[in-house]
Amino acid sequence: MNAAPSDDHEVTSPGTLAPGRTPGRAARRRAARRSTRKLAVLALAGAVVALCAALFGGQLAARGTGELRVPAAGTTTLLRTVVFAALAVQLGELAGARLAGGGARPRGWSAPAALAGAAGAAGQIAVLAQVSDIDLATAYATGDGRLLLLMANGFFAAAGCVALRRPALALLPLALVIGAEALRAHPEQYTPEIGTALTLLHLPAASLWAGGLLYTLRLMWLRRADRADALAVLGRYARMAAWTLAVLAVTGTASTLRKLPSDAILTSAYGRVLIVKGLLVAVVCALALAARRRLLRGRLDAWTPARAELAVLAGIVVVSAVLTVVPDPHWVSVRLGIR
Numbered sequence: 289m290n291a292a293p294s295d296d297h298e299v300t301s302p303g304t305l306a307p308g309r310t311p312g313r314a315a316r317r318r319a320a321r322r323s324t325r326k327l328a329v330l331a332l333a334g335a336v337v338a339l340c341a342a343l344f345g346g347q348l349a350a351r352g353t354g355e356l357r358v359p360a361a362g363t364t365t366l367l368r369t370v371v372f373a374a375l376a377v378q379l380g381e382l383a384g385a386r387l388a389g390g391g392a393r394p395r396g397w398s399a400p401a402a403l404a405g406a407a408g409a410a411g412q413i414a415v416l417a418q419v420s421d422i423d424l425a426t427a428y429a430t431g432d433g434r435l436l437l438l439m440a441n442g443f444f445a446a447a448g449c450v451a452l453r454r455p456a457l458a459l460l461p462l463a464l465v466i467g468a469e470a471l472r473a474h475p476e477q478y479t480p481e482i483g484t485a486l487t488l489l490h491l492p493a494a495s496l497w498a499g500g501l502l503y504t505l506r507l508m509w510l511r512r513a514d515r516a517d518a519l520a521v522l523g524r525y526a527r528m529a530a531w532t533l534a535v536l537a538v539t540g541t542a543s544t545l546r547k548l549p550s551d552a553i554l555t556s557a558y559g560r561v562l563i564v565k566g567l568l569v570a571v572v573c574a575l576a577l578a579a580r581r582r583l584l585r586g587r588l589d590a591w592t593p594a595r596a597e598l599a600v601l602a603g604i605v606v607v608s609a610v611l612t613v614v615p616d617p618h619w620v621s622v623r624l625g626i627r
Contacts, residue, residue, distance in 0.1 A: 334599060338606045342366040345610040350557035355615045359419040367411045368609040371439070371469070372495070374405030376605065378446060378462060379492060380499020382455060384507065387500070387524040391517060394506040398455060402447035405465070409440035435468040442468070466491050473612055482546060490539040493532040494608070498601040500525055500532075505598060508591050515588050522583055522590055529576065540569075548617050556617035565607045572600045 343362035350357070358364075378398045385393070413436045417427035427433040445461035470487035504525040508518040544562060553559040575597035582590035 330599075334602065338369070338602065339366070341603070341606050342369050342609060345561070345607070346557060346614045349560045349610070349614060353556055355557055358613055358615060360415050361613050363415055364412060365606075365609045365613045367408045367415065368612055369606050370408035370411075371405050371465075372491075372605050372609055373602075374401045374408065374443065375462065375465065375491070376495040376499035377401035377502065378405075378458065378499070379495040380501070380503045382459065383496050383500045383528065384503030384525075385455070387504065387521060387528065388507055389520070389524075392510050394503070394510050396450065396455070398458065399447050399450040402443045402450065402458070406440045406443035406447070409436050409443060409465075412436050413440075432472060435472045438468045439465045478618070479546065483543065486539045486543050486546075489535055490543065493535040493539070494604075497529055497532040497536065498598070498605060500528060501594065501598050501601065505591060505594060512588065515586075518588060519583060519586060519590065522579070522594065526576075526580055526583065533573070533576075536569075552617040557614035558611065558617040561607060561611050561614055565604060565611065568600055568604050568607060572597050572604065575600065 342365045346358060346361040346365060378401050381396060381398050381401075413424065413427050413433055416430070416432055416436070417424050420427065420430075428437055442461040442465035446458035446465075449455060449458040449461070466488065469491060470484045473483070473487050504521055507521050511518045511521065548556075548559055548562060553563070575593045578593040579590045579597065582593070
């Protein structure tokens with residue numbers, strides 16, 4: 289979220305107004321500064337919680353299940369979180385630019401996000417080499433290594449498109465990143481093509497939902513002086529989010545039915561993490577409905593539940609990364625002789 293305007297510091301002393309200012313305006317600016325500091329503290333606390341969830345979430349979910357420990361699960365989860373967040377920022381910014389209409393726009397975050405995504409993909413190659421006890425050259429030659437290299441190069445290409453001021457061209461390398469991730473996420477022997485197809489729909493929809501909301505809130509803050517304009521931006525995002533939610537509901541349900549045996553819901557790490565994700569999605573939907581009600585009433589404070597929605601969406605990104613690292617739940621049924 290953008291900071292308050294730079295002239296905030298023109299107040300000469302507590303209780304003394306700078307020339308030309310009204311008490312009401314000074315009070316609003318002090319409230320804005322307090323709000324910014326509060327949000328910064330909450331963001332830091334949320335980042336710490338997210339880091340702990342990424343590093344230890346998979347291990348905690350697998351406790352008592354009898355599942356084998358996944359090597360470097362915490363590090364892999366953290367790197368995959370970076371990749372998912374990078375995709376969300378970039379796709380959300382591309383969609384947000386179309387929703388913004390005319391007027392001021394916030395500074396772009398696509399280039400640093402793309403570089404972070406490239407680092408996240410490259411880091412996974414290093415982890416692959418370490419856990420497999422092979423050198424990097426050999427890791428690059430594996431199936432996973434080639435896909436990760438494609439993802440890293442795709443992110444670099446996306447950053448180059450932004451640097452050349454052709455951000456729309458970044459859609460092509462980002463599509464390659466999504467395709468490579470979809471192939472990597474479904475190495476199982478049973479119907480991998482179905483899982484890949486579902487991810488090709490699910491991942492961009494999730495990225496647009498989270499990344500689009502981030503850009504929308506930044507844009508609303510920048511244009512908050514014009515209530516009608518700020519609310520119009522949120523309204524355009526809400527219409528897009530409705531479609532992404534529909535895609536997520538269909539693809540998420542289909543993925544669950546094909547991958548999670550009913551007998552392993554509570555006895556596998558995958559099932560437990562999926563339950564947490566489902567609860568977080570329910571909270572997000574409730575917050576989105578609250579924001580929509582305020583939006584329909586023309587209330588600018590519609591961004592209050594929307595901010596909370598964004599925070600929970602960030603948690604869902606981390607949980608989704610954990611979900612891709614925990615063991616395949618089918619082995620629990622096989623071990624118990626149920627399947």
